[in-house]
Amino acid sequence: xxxxxxxxxxxxxxxxxxxxxxxxxxxxxxxxxxxxxxxxxxxxxxxxxxxxxxxxxxxxxxxxxxxxxxxxxxxxxxxxxxxxxxxxxxxxxxxxxxxxxxxxxxxxxxxxxxxxxxxxxxxxxxxxxxxxxxxxxxxxxxxxxxxxxxxxxxxxxxxxxxxxxxxxxxxxxxxxxxxxxxxxxxxxxxxxxxxxxxxxxxxxxxxxxxxxxxxxxxxxxxxxxxxxxxxxxxxxxxxxxxxxxxxxxxxxxxxxxxxxxxxxxxxxxxxxxxxxxxxxxxxxxxxxxxxxxxxxxxxxxxxxxxxxxxxxxxxxxxxxxxxxxxxxxxxxxxx
Numbered sequence: 001x002x003x004x005x006x007x008x009x010x011x012x013x014x015x016x017x018x019x020x021x022x023x024x025x026x027x028x029x030x031x032x033x034x035x036x037x038x039x040x041x042x043x044x045x046x047x048x049x050x051x052x053x054x055x056x057x058x059x060x061x062x063x064x065x066x067x068x069x070x071x072x073x074x075x076x077x078x079x080x081x082x083x084x085x086x087x088x089x090x091x092x093x094x095x096x097x098x099x100x101x102x103x104x105x106x107x108x109x110x111x112x113x114x115x116x117x118x119x120x121x122x123x124x125x126x127x128x129x130x131x132x133x134x135x136x137x138x139x140x141x142x143x144x145x146x147x148x149x150x151x152x153x154x155x156x157x158x159x160x161x162x163x164x165x166x167x168x169x170x171x172x173x174x175x176x177x178x179x180x181x182x183x184x185x186x187x188x189x190x191x192x193x194x195x196x197x198x199x200x201x202x203x204x205x206x207x208x209x210x211x212x213x214x215x216x217x218x219x220x221x222x223x224x225x226x227x228x229x230x231x232x233x234x235x236x237x238x239x240x241x242x243x244x245x246x247x248x249x250x251x252x253x254x255x256x257x258x259x260x261x262x263x264x265x266x267x268x269x270x271x272x273x274x275x276x277x278x279x280x281x282x283x284x285x286x287x288x289x290x291x292x293x294x295x296x297x298x299x300x301x302x303x304x305x306x307x308x309x310x311x312x313x314x315x316x317x318x319x320x321x322x323x324x325x326x327x328x329x330x331x332x333x334x335x
């Protein structure tokens with residue numbers, strides 16, 4: 001019986017959303033972002049169960065009634081700082097074929113934002129009975145779900161900028177961090193990207209904004225072809241690193257470039273729009289789009305990466321105004 005860290009495309013029990021409210025940073029655009037959350041909830045609940053974490057169940061129920069499949073919705077009434085379930089949610093591994101949920105420390109992406117409430121969500125979900133199976137306290141290590149990718153076969157993909165951030169686990173060397181990840185996530189190796197970033201990103205270059213592992217030794221990644229774009233050189237170097245990576249059996253990866261999203265701004269600040277921040281669920285991929293002509297190109301790439309999944313688009317222009325996108329606000333729990 002094996003122990004492993006499943007790929008995101010493994011069969012899922014449910015997905016978690018942590019709902020926006022007036023005491024989050026969304027308060028100035030709450031109606032607009034809530035519409036986006038309702039659409040994500042609708043698309044997930046059609047296909048599998050959805051857990052909504054919120055300090056106010058009544059108001060969320062009223063908002064989503066008639067839009068989502070309520071039979072697939074479970075609620076957990078918990079105080080929250082923000083909405084980024086990918087990074088405060090539990091990370092599931094399997095030990096002897098049984099799920100174990102790892103509860104890592106979340107410190108607001110290297111002490112950038114308050115996280116005292118969000119850091120306790122996973123533990124509180126367990127106490128409320130909405131999280132079944134073993135829960136393991138791993139809060140001695142600062143770690144976010146958006147910073148890691150797994151192919152389910154022993155390969156992890158991450159970025160050095162995030163995992164080696166001095167405000168996360170500065171007491172550990174790169175070798176120590178790698179050994180901890182391999183032991184804790186039951187994996188064989190880590191592929192480190194040393195290049196790549198998105199302007200406006202708060203996470204220190206989470207991998208789920210840049211490059212994603214997909215079935216059949218495929219990696220989709222953000223490609224920048226505009227030499228005048230501030231991202232051009234870093235993403236070209238990242239692309240070269242990806243070309244040099246090899247699978248466990250020594251072959252090159254099948255690389256599928258996603259277009260660089262057209263620049264979006266809040267005032268003079270460029271926002272981190274990315275097509276790489278998609279969510280894989282049972283039978284479908286939820287792909288963030290931004291209302292531009294490049295959306296269709298991204299859809300075609302995703303059809304090549306996931307020929308057996310339905311590609312469902314969700315306009316995530318509201319989400320990037322707080323520097324995240326679709327994958328960032330969700331966390332899947334495999335079965």
